[in-house]
Amino acid sequence: MRPENYQAQSHPPSNEYELFIGPNHPGIEGNYAFKLKLHGDVVLAGKADGGYLHRGFEKLMEGRLWIQNIALVPRICVPDPVPMEVTYSMAVEDLCGLEVPERAQWLRVLQLELSRIAAHLFTFGGHAATTGMYTTSYWGIADRDLILDLFEALTGGRVYHIFNIPGGTRRDVPPGFLEQVSQTLDYLESRLPDYDNLLFTNQVFITRAKDVGAMTQEQALEWGVTGPNLRATGLAFDVRRDDPYLVYEQLEFDVPTEAAGDAWARAMVRRAELKQSFRILRQVIERLPSIGGPVRAPIPNPLAWNVPAGETYARVESSKGELAYYAVSNGGDKPYRVHVRGPSSMHAVQVLEWLAEGARLEDVAQIMFSLDACPPEVDR
């Protein structure tokens, strides 16, 4: 038969049917698939289908020198690449006992928070687009681009910065950069009311997002939910504050929470985090000029660098949640094993499956975007 001519097969009458979302689908963040079993509009069961972005990162890393992996790791989560670099660097530094100069630590915080803002703006856009609110995504992505401009000025790359290496950062800030950051922050802050008007106080959006994909705090803890998604259930936990790294201990910021645990609460937590990131960045801009010293500890030549045997678990708070690297060295010039624990490995698979159950077809995409799931973190 001519293959295009699917004839609906005659099956015993049933109200149940299956639907694939993805891998190439606007309602899916990235190259990822989700199978749904539906009864009418109600999802009976959901099943994640990953691996479309699988590159075998962990295997690749075992075949490359410690420093070469710096170019590889940001690719594990494309929308939010800086935490990947920083965490990997932190893991290697921990293994080597390298002391990172203070200025480099501040520079890392600067990048991490810029990256968080960029990722959240991207997520707002994505989340809104799943509900048909395309204007927000156009705005969000255009505003995110200003952050990318900052990254370009700082690191020489828009998306893949490859700027943090074990020992510190590769360069210092270019002249006039902090003013540029400050101006961009001013601009973004002035844009927040626009976003509020358009999205966060939009009645239709609230109708769509409230009570969608809701989980209780107990469920969240049981399911291993982290990051903004966990905070949206009312637990004020942030790795930056509770397992501090870099110089976060010297910074003032709040850990915003929401109680409801639904898509709406998650969006609101992200929105509040945006403000906290602005606040952190303002402090960095204020403090950075007074901190002297080098931006990188002396490291051996990359071609002749054996990292002492050992293992370490480095973790940070990425924009999506808890990100961790488990790195093992056998004393060689290449990692013996690196395990990447991306936050989305929970959110995009099990949590999404559980939340999709009983949800409506209209809301599945929204649940995924409100969890800020990043498939490459799952597939690696």
Add this chain to the structure above:
Amino acid sequence: MSDIKYKDKGSILNPLKTLQFFARKPVTEPLGPRPATETYRGFHLNDWESCIGCGTCQKVCDNAAITMVHVPEAKEDPIKGIRPLRPAIDYGRCCWCALCVDVCPTAAISLSREYVHVCTEDQLDSYFMLPSADGMHGTPYPEGWTKTPTTDLVDLEREEMPELEPQSRSDNFDEIVAGYDAQHALLEASRCVQCGMCHDACPTHMDAPEYIRSIWEGRPEDAVRWMYQSNPFSHVCGRVCTHRCETACSIGHRGEPIAIRWLKRYAMDAVDHERVKQIAAEGRVQVPTGKRIAVIGSGPAGLTAAFDLVKKGHEVEVFERLEKAGGMPRFGIPEYRLPYDKLDQDIDVITSLGVKIHYQCEIGKDRSMSSLRDEFDAVVLAIGLQLGRSTRIPGSEHIQVKAAVDLLRMITLREPFDIPKSAVVIGGGNVAMDIARSLARLQKQTYGEVQITLTALEPRDQFLADPVEVKEALEEGVTILDSRGPQACRIDDQGRLNGLCTWRVLSIFDEQHRFAPQYDSSDEQFHEGEMVVEAIGQMADVSLLGEDLTEALEWNRGRLKVDEAGRTSEPWLWSAGDCVNGPDVVHAVADGHRVAASIDACLATQDLHEV
């Protein structure tokens, strides 16, 4: 927590405020690529003038994107460490991480601000690009990501080498350089980028990248194994080698080269001597070939040849005129640079393999060349340069005008001589420094003060001596005068030597680059000295050959004529070392290998006496 005011149900009117954007300008950028930022990582640029083709970029590349391409028109100079290779980038692999830029030892490679390249399937070859200063499409773009001191991943500064201070070393013959400890050696070794320029520049082509790698990986035994593949005089070379490797070192183009010599020394010192013997014996042919080879002279060239040949299963006998083996390294190099026990260790390794050394057996006197020829399948002549050249200036025939080599030999053999209260050394090479510094030590020991004047033809920056030697000689109290040409040794009425007169040198070479010094006779100086030491070069004493053989052999400007493999015009006689090549330890070693390989190859196919 939320700080925005909204009713629980939200607002219908708020979103309509967005309509104000009808009055605002779009944020869209104009069509066409925007200029990239100052540190942008775009397509590659390569400065062909400073690129040395070391291939470090290729090694650091994550993605195996860099192919080294041989460019015939590019400069090639193994001595300076320049290869005619240039990196070509595969943009089907490149990820623009700029590690190649950061690691480039000469800072030749950089990234531009150009970032647009589009092509169809047929034009895909354009993805493979040989970067030059022109950019991807021939239009110049400014540099983006370049090397700066913060991004530089190459460590330009050498690990500091602990040495004796001038005051504590100037009255004794203790070794000056202390050598690296394990940690410093590891750090120094890990500066290496494994480009192999040293290997190319080394006369004996030592596998320096490999043994350096073994050192930073903490496996000094492997390092020794690598060394013994090409150099049985590793203790000697680890201390007194002329280190052409370091001259060629790619790190040295911008910074201080890797201390390859000291690393070799570290590895040799770090491994137990008995273990070294075992390592050296690895790969030895177990079945004797029954061939016998005589080696005249137990210097580096002769013993290296003996080492190689004995490992191939031949029987080797070495004939040494003096009472100890070692040749020039023992009798020409002062102990503070090369302790005798280290030299003894090197020789011990070689003799432990079964090389027989006949001491105090002078060919031409105790044995004749013809007897060697008859008794052995092949003979290696490695007699070195044991006669000092004379300036032949007036007064140079005086008894207190000495040749540096003779004096050094006397010092080593502890033969007594009158230590002069003041002395003048003629010459600007390493031998001049050695004798000046040795005499200085003796003076300090005997009289408590140093009075040595060293005069050289060359200006300071063109001294043939190692700059470190010059520096240390100055520290030890030697007065060094450059651009002074010796004119006469002044002898007083009692026939005692008073000193040396010199004129200032105007130029050393004439227009045809021939040695023809020009002096300014108006600028005459007198240097006081009870002794004048001539250290202006050495020559070989070939009297041992005998008249017949001397007649039979072919000569080339006073030196034995040999082919590429070191074979003379007599099929059974090879010649190696300084007597063929001029003075240099590592050259001698290389020569020894070459001769040994040639002998081994020839003996395998034919009986040399029947040629």
Add this chain to the structure above:
Amino acid sequence: MEIGKRIADIILMPIVAFVIGLFMVLMLRKIAAKLQRRVGPPFFQPLIDIIKFYSKTTQVSHGLLHDIGIIMAVGGYLAAESLLPVPGMDGLSDKGGIITLTYFLMIPSLGLALGVGQCANPNGSIGISRALTAMLAYDIPFVIVIFGVAWHYGTTDLSEMISLQQAQGWGAFEMPLLALAGLFALQGMMGKQPFEIYVAPAEIATGPMVEMGGKYMGGLFVMQCFQLYTAGVLYTTLFLGGGTHWLDFLIKIFAVVAIPMMIAFTFPRYRTEDMLRLMWKWPVLAGLLGIAFVMY
């Protein structure tokens, strides 16, 4: 009226509708662009898109109903155009009237349902079922509005309504509640946010359109032109006094179409049941009240 003129009108009116529709599509995209802070498409973009779709070399048909579906979709509007009076051209408006028009306007949706049904793509099927539900949702206020307007003017003839309005004043002032309800219905009819659930790219990959490629999609693009035009003209005719001259007619219909557009790009979409709830509550209430006012 001469038969010749009538035939000319029937031929000309769809062409006029199509051309105006193209401009409306352009306006739609420009409004979106403006709100989204960007430049937007070039002037001829809507036309170029349609030509492009019709120039596709290969395409896939899923069967006869698939083809008929598109013909019905475009045909329904083609027929509807001849019933909508424009300045200088009345077409069949006096013969058909608003009741016929209402029926014609349902044909495209049903046609699409047929066509999409044969594609057997679940996304399409879900989309079309949502589309039919949406039709049900907006058709109730729409029918109430039609009824109220017809009652008010005492006629179903659109040309007559226009002349009545020109004498008495615009329907919008006389029946503000019905005009409001009509606006809701208009939004639903055009399938724009917040009533866009049946397209919903993020869920069902544009729903009914999912299997439409090449000339089928071209047909749907043409249909979109007609759809915008029809909605604009119908609303103008019912409440804004129709067109006397082309100039004020054009201003009115573009203004009418612009309102839903602006709303569309400032709101997300409702779920199906939210839409039903909304459509059957406020517009129906307003419509019924409007009728009450009209009747008494």
Add this chain to the structure above:
Amino acid sequence: MTERELDTHLVTILRELESLEYRQTSPRRVRIDVTREALPGLLELLKGRASYVHLSAISCVDWIEDNEFELVYHLWSYESNHLVSAHTRIPRETARYISVYDLYKPAAFFERDIFEMFGVYFEGSPHMEKFILTEWDGPPPMRKDFDAEAYVQETFNWQSYHPDWLKELEEEGGGVAIRPEEVRR
């Protein structure tokens, strides 16, 4: 509960169990080495009595020279803000272990991941099937004995670039000197 208190609390619990070693590697990290039999019991205690409710990750390391897989369970306590890493080793041949899904729901994902990548079967884990590598028939790729580069060279082709400049160089006697593969170790 303050951090110091929990330290003693944790220590009490750890003392109750035999066959384990623990040591604090940094202020907030504790490493526990435990036999494979005792690990489930340890996790149960840690979750039930010491508030280690968050399973951050399960990592697997292939120690091919020891012929063992190492499983590392990273647990986090939201109350004491400590990360406990429980290490255990299982033999490489059998490659079977017990699932901790009934204790920690996130384990299902990590166990499936390890099952796919290392071929370790977890008894009682709900999804012991392929997820990422559904189209992969080869051996578990993360095992050290799987040589990915050799597989790639065998399976895929590379571009054979021959641009004009290279042709010119070849005419002059130059050309490709060192291919990138040749310098890889």
Add this chain to the structure above:
Amino acid sequence: MSDLSKIPIHTEKHAPEEARTNPLAGVFDELVRFAQSRSMYMLHYCTGCGAIELPPAMTSRFDMERLGIQPMVTPRQADILLVTGYVSVKTLKRIILTYEQMPSPKYVIGICSCTVNGGMYWQSYATAKKLSEYLPVDLYIAGCMPRPEAVIEGMRALMANIQSGETEPWKDYYQRYDYYLGNQQHLFGDNWQTPTDVIGQAQHYGLAGPETEGEHTRILQQYQQPLVAHKLRLK
């Protein structure tokens, strides 16, 4: 597959090349090519990292709609398939399915290094290295990843190529289907098949060449089974 002829296909036969003698036809062709070049609906398959630079290119800052380029969500409506980066084997299957469903003329743009020679993931067991072995590629945009401006420049280059009628690799897929299928089978196994009958289409539209059928298509026919809708149960 064998009973292809029984199924009516509602499209005119593709006119043979030499039949265009009418002077108006030239103008018409020009118009069509113009329209095709100025209206490109793209299916940006987020196969990899490069996808992250497409939202900026599409949205306000760089606004591709200025050039008539729009994202589309289904292959049926798309003209361009953007392969944005590395292609894992699992994704490659879906890409081929997608590509075959797109109506001709269709164009494929390979973005990033990875589509050319493996890129960063050249030593990964899970990614395909040369996209052009599996699909005919019209254009490559260099970069890892290319900036939005570079993507737009690429689009403009493609527009120019389409308008001049230079780029028609999609015909190549029909004419050398055996080659492409062979490479696909090499990677996916001999039982690889797609729901689209490429050979049938090639014959129907007069695009078949001598290499359309060959040893690999024979393997395909051997394994091919009639396709049924995947567990679709609708009332």
